[in-house]
Amino acid sequence: xxxxxxxxxxxxxxxxxxxxxxxxxxxxxxxxxxxxxxxxxxxxxxxxxxxxxxxxxxxxxxxxxxxxxxxxxxxxxxxxxxxxxxxxxxxxxxxxxxxxxxxxxxxxxxxxxxxxxxxxxxxxxxxxxxxxxxxxxxxxxxxxxxxxxxxxxxxxxxxxxxxxxxxxxxxxxxxxxxxxxxxxxxxxxxxxxxxxxxxxxxxxxxxxxxxxxxxxxxxxxxxxxxxxxxxxxxxxxxxxxxxxxxxxxxxxxxxxxxxxxxxxxxxxxxxxxxxxxxxxx
Amino acid sequence: xxxxxxxxxxxxxxxxxxxxxxxxxxxxxxxxxxxxxxxxxxxxxxxxxxxxxxxxxxxxxxxxxxxxxxxxxxxxxxxxxxxxxxxxxxxxxxxxxxxxxxxxxxxxxxxxxxxxxxxxxxxxxxxxxxxxxxxxxxxxxxxxxxxxxxxxxxxxxxxxxxxxxxxxxxxxxxxxxxxxxxxxxxxxxxxxxxxxxxxxxxxxxxxxxxxxxxxxxxxxxxxxxxxxxxxxxxxxxxxxxxxxxxxxxxxxxxxxxxxxxxxxxxxxxxxxxxxxxxxxxxxxxxxxxxxxxxxxxxxxxxxxxxxxxxxxxxxxxxxxxxxxxxxxxxxx
Numbered sequence: 001x002x003x004x005x006x007x008x009x010x011x012x013x014x015x016x017x018x019x020x021x022x023x024x025x026x027x028x029x030x031x032x033x034x035x036x037x038x039x040x041x042x043x044x045x046x047x048x049x050x051x052x053x054x055x056x057x058x059x060x061x062x063x064x065x066x067x068x069x070x071x072x073x074x075x076x077x078x079x080x081x082x083x084x085x086x087x088x089x090x091x092x093x094x095x096x097x098x099x100x101x102x103x104x105x106x107x108x109x110x111x112x113x114x115x116x117x118x119x120x121x122x123x124x125x126x127x128x129x130x131x132x133x134x135x136x137x138x139x140x141x142x143x144x145x146x147x148x149x150x151x152x153x154x155x156x157x158x159x160x161x162x163x164x165x166x167x168x169x170x171x172x173x174x175x176x177x178x179x180x181x182x183x184x185x186x187x188x189x190x191x192x193x194x195x196x197x198x199x200x201x202x203x204x205x206x207x208x209x210x211x212x213x214x215x216x217x218x219x220x221x222x223x224x225x226x227x228x229x230x231x232x233x234x235x236x237x238x239x240x241x242x243x244x245x246x247x248x249x250x251x252x253x254x255x256x257x258x259x260x261x262x263x264x265x266x267x268x269x270x271x272x273x274x275x276x277x278x279x280x281x
Numbered sequence: 282x283x284x285x286x287x288x289x290x291x292x293x294x295x296x297x298x299x300x301x302x303x304x305x306x307x308x309x310x311x312x313x314x315x316x317x318x319x320x321x322x323x324x325x326x327x328x329x330x331x332x333x334x335x336x337x338x339x340x341x342x343x344x345x346x347x348x349x350x351x352x353x354x355x356x357x358x359x360x361x362x363x364x365x366x367x368x369x370x371x372x373x374x375x376x377x378x379x380x381x382x383x384x385x386x387x388x389x390x391x392x393x394x395x396x397x398x399x400x401x402x403x404x405x406x407x408x409x410x411x412x413x414x415x416x417x418x419x420x421x422x423x424x425x426x427x428x429x430x431x432x433x434x435x436x437x438x439x440x441x442x443x444x445x446x447x448x449x450x451x452x453x454x455x456x457x458x459x460x461x462x463x464x465x466x467x468x469x470x471x472x473x474x475x476x477x478x479x480x481x482x483x484x485x486x487x488x489x490x491x492x493x494x495x496x497x498x499x500x501x502x503x504x505x506x507x508x509x510x511x512x513x514x515x516x517x518x519x520x521x522x523x524x525x526x527x528x529x530x531x532x533x534x535x536x537x538x539x540x541x542x543x544x545x546x547x548x549x550x551x552x553x554x555x556x557x558x559x560x561x562x563x564x565x566x567x568x569x570x571x572x573x574x575x576x577x578x579x580x581x582x583x584x585x586x587x588x589x590x591x592x593x594x595x596x597x598x599x600x601x602x603x604x605x606x607x608x609x610x611x612x613x
Contacts, residue, residue, distance in 0.1 A: 008464040010514035011544030012572035016464045023509055050305045050512040052536050057512025059305070062573035063580065132308035133510060133536035136418055140510075176308070177418070194307070196408050196420060202307050 003030035003079075005056070007071055012062050015070060018055040023142060023171075027054050028130055032207050033079040040082045043073050051206050052131045053140070087128075089233035090204060091213040092174075092189055094165055095220035096122070100188035103157070107150055107167070107184050119214075121145035122165075122186065127172055127210040137176030137194025137202045141210060144172045152182040160185045163193065163224075165212070187212070190224035203230050283350040283433040285399060287425050288383060291341010293490065294425045295414035296403050297531075299332030304409050305535040309420065311515065312413035313531050315394045315490060316551040318451045319357040319373075321583045323398035326355035326375050326447055328436065331583065334405070334412040335398035336425065340557075342387040343397065347378035348430070353439035354378055358395025359453045359555050360388045365444065370591060373447040377439045391453075392555045393488070401436030415532055416490060446591035450582035451551050457565035458549045461572055463518060464511065465540035468504025476500065477542055482526065482562045490532040493554060495562060499524035502540050510538040516545035516553075518564075530554060546572035548579045 003026075005017035017034060020027035035051045038058065045065030050057040060070055096104065096119055108118050125148075127141040149170040157180065160166075164175045166183035173183065176193035195201055204210065211233065215223065297320065300313025314320035314337055321331035329335075336343065338358065345354075354376055356363050361372035364385040370376065372395065378384055386395050405412050405422065414421040425431075457478075466474065476498075483497035506522040513519070517529045519539040528545060529537075545553055546567055556562060 008467075009461055009544070009569050010464045010512065010541070011461050011516055011547070012569045012576060013547060014512070014514035014544075016511060018464070018511070021509060048303050048305055050535055052509075052511045054509050055511040057305075057514070059514070063577055067569045067573065131510070131536065132306060134308060134534055136304075136307060136309045136420065138308050201304075201409070206306065 003027065005030075005034060007074065009067070010057065012067070013060060015058045015060065015067070015074075016055050017058065017074065020054045023053050023130070025128065025142065028128070028142070028207075029084075030079070031056050033082075033084060034077065036082040036084065037077045037079050038074070041073070041077060043070065045070065052133070053142075088205065088208045090208060090210050090230040091233055092191060092210050092230050093215045093220070093223055093228060094122075094187040094189045094212045095215050095217055096187045097217045097220075099217060100220065101165075101186050102160070103184035104186045107148070107186060110150055111147070113147060118148065118186075121147045123212050123214060125172070125212070127212070129204050129206055129208045129210060131206055132202065135175075135177045135179075136196070139174045139176070139193060139202075139204065141172040141174065143209075144170060146170070148172075150184060153184070156180040156182045157185070161188065163189045163191070165189060188220070190215075190220050190228040191230050192227065283352055283401075284348045285336075285352060285354075285403070285431045285433060286346040286348050287427055287429040287431070288344040288346050289427050290343045290425050290429075291339055292424065293339030293341065293416070294343050295337050295339075295416060295490075296334050296405060296412055296422065296425070296431070297337045297414060298334040298412045300413050300531065301409050301411040301420075305512070308535060309409060310415055310418065310532050310535060312411070312415045312421065312490075314396065315531050315554045316358070316396070317547070318551045318579060318583060319359070319394070319449075320396045320398075321580075322373060322447070322449065322451075322586060323355045323357040323396035324402075325583060326357065326373060326445075326586050327353055327398040327400045329398060329400065329402050333398065333402035335396050335403060336431070338386050338388075338395040338397055339424075340388060340393050342385065343425070344383055344385040345378075345397065346383045347380050349380060351380065351439055351441070352378045352433055353400035353436065354384055355398045355400075356384075356386055356395060357398075357447075357449065358386070358388060358392050359449065359451075360391030361395035362387050362389060367444045370444050371446065373449050373586070374444055374591060375447070376444045377441045391557070393557060394554060399431075399433045399436075400439060401434030404432040404434045417532055444591050446589040448587045448589050450587075451579070453552055453555065455561070456552075457563040458553050459546040459567040459572060459575070460518065460543035460564045461546060461567060461569055463541035463543045465504070465508060466542055468502055468508070468540050469542055470501075470503040473501045473503060474542070477526075478564045478566060480563075482564070484556050484558050484560050484562060485525070486558045488558060490530060492530050492533060493528045495526045495528070497561075500526055500542065502542070504540065506539060508538055508540050510536045513537045513541070514544055516547065516550050517541045518543040518545065528553060546575060548572065548575035
């Protein structure tokens with residue numbers, strides 16, 4: 001199904017292509033498909049695009065392209081022109097021990113569920129990176145198990161460290177910066193969520209699926225120290241090492257939490273159109 | 282190596298170029314100058330491209346000293362007062378600082394942000410393709426402090442023709458600030474949209490590089506104050522639950538969840554950000570087409586700065602003559 005966006009002006013240098021006004025995976029897919037096609041079209045005067053849950057913001061230079069010209073060009077975009085690559089799936093190490101999951105007890109109490117159930121719900125959630133925002137590398141995650149739907153705190157909790165796994169309002173997020181928050185801290189990942197010198201600078205792309213993988217506090221410390229990178233679950237590109245790698249975290253049901261010390265590029269997380277995606281025949 | 286030393290510096294003085302492009306989708310703010318027009322003007326006066334890295338001088342002012350060689354310095358900003366070896370000068374102006382010569386910029390009576398550009402530009406490592414400072418995230422470095430030294434890029438040896446004045450092509454009047462209906466304007470009732478332009482808003486004390494908070498009224502939103510987050514353009518006017526509009530500026534977050542009633546026209550953004558806490562702001566609706574035409578006219582005017590006569594007291598000329606020694610040292 002192809003969704004047709006409503007164009008809304010955000011000044012004379014930006015347009016919003018709005019696909020909906022709610023959080024909905026179908027809407028998010030529509031946004032990403034449109035984003036792919038728009039970027040591949042390399043429209044003159046288009047400076048950059050910003051996908052969110054429900055809309056694509058298009059920043060443009062009216063000195064190069066007028067609003068009317070851009071709207072016309074967008075109208076001619078075929079969102080299916082660029083085939084969607086299957087979303088990448090990642091296993092993301094997360095420590096759920098109490099010292100890193102300070103608010104998990106509170107969450108259980110508030111929701112009236114046991115710790116085991118809460119942990120199972122977290123680990124069973126197929127999380128989807130819906131957008132970056134708020135701060136560099138701050139990742140919003142949809143797909144949280146409904147049993148963990150808890151309203152935001154009435155007052156923010158004290159500063160939590162970068163890497164915190166947060167939940168509130170039926171969503172999850174991975175914090176790239178230390179800050180006070182109105183969300184609940186239910187775990188912590190040793191994966192660096194943002195590195196301005198890294199290639200890529202963020203570990204995941206919008207649309208990627210994330211599966212949480214529990215590690216204990218000792219493994220967390222080691223992974224954090226050694227610079228943990230997440231492990232793709234499938235779709236491992238050429239040159240990536242299957243299975244084990246030196247300095248592996250630990251084995252668990254045939255899965256491995258690997259350290260990948262070299263900063264290999266992971267599927268076009270850099271800005272700009274991805275050149276290797278072929279149009280659908 | 283030619284450099285500018287920061288002799289003294291108030292808070293919120295930073296290095297800014299045109300800002301970061303291409304990383305909003307990763308949550309990285311654009312940054313760049315608060316007043317894009319004066320930043321471009323100062324750069325053009327210094328012979329640079331308009332997006333070259335320059336010093337954005339916050340309300341606390343700055344004093345710099347040339348080191349290592351003569352430096353052509355350009356200052357722009359409404360109400361900016363320049364204390365130079367040539368005596369006091371009104372901005373916009375350029376002057377060549379010989380090594381050891383100092384120049385101070387203050388905005389005592391009017392204006393919030395002034396720009397100090399140097400021929401050749403401020404040179405520092407680019408982070409994500411930009412030399413802009415984001416004081417919130419620390420990308421691009423920290424705000425400037427006393428004792429910092431800024432490397433100056435290569436530029437032709439400046440011809441010392443003394444201080445040169447320029448016209449400021451950006452109008453600073455009390456005229457209403459033009460706004461385009463925002464991406465959530467449809468969530469506001471007709472009466473609420475009318476009230477937005479009828480209210481005599483006032484710049485509050487809460488002003489920083491992320492945004493300018495207004496008070497003096499309470500803006501309703503019939504559609505509610507919570508939306509599912511979407512992108513935030515420069516100059517977006519968002520209405521949080523307390524009804525106090527915030528105009529989002531250079532260091533704004535790339536996305537947000539409050540309804541945006543309007544977007545300030547780029548041509549009027551300088552006038553808005555240069556108003557001080559307590560000053561009044563009225564808004565008036567405009568269209569995308571009209572705003573784009575004004576923006577392009579503004580860019581054209583800034584592309585070729587026009588010189589103006591500078592009145593210099595004779596005593597200042599005498600003081601300037603003493604600085605020749607510094608040039609000799611630098612060339613030795």
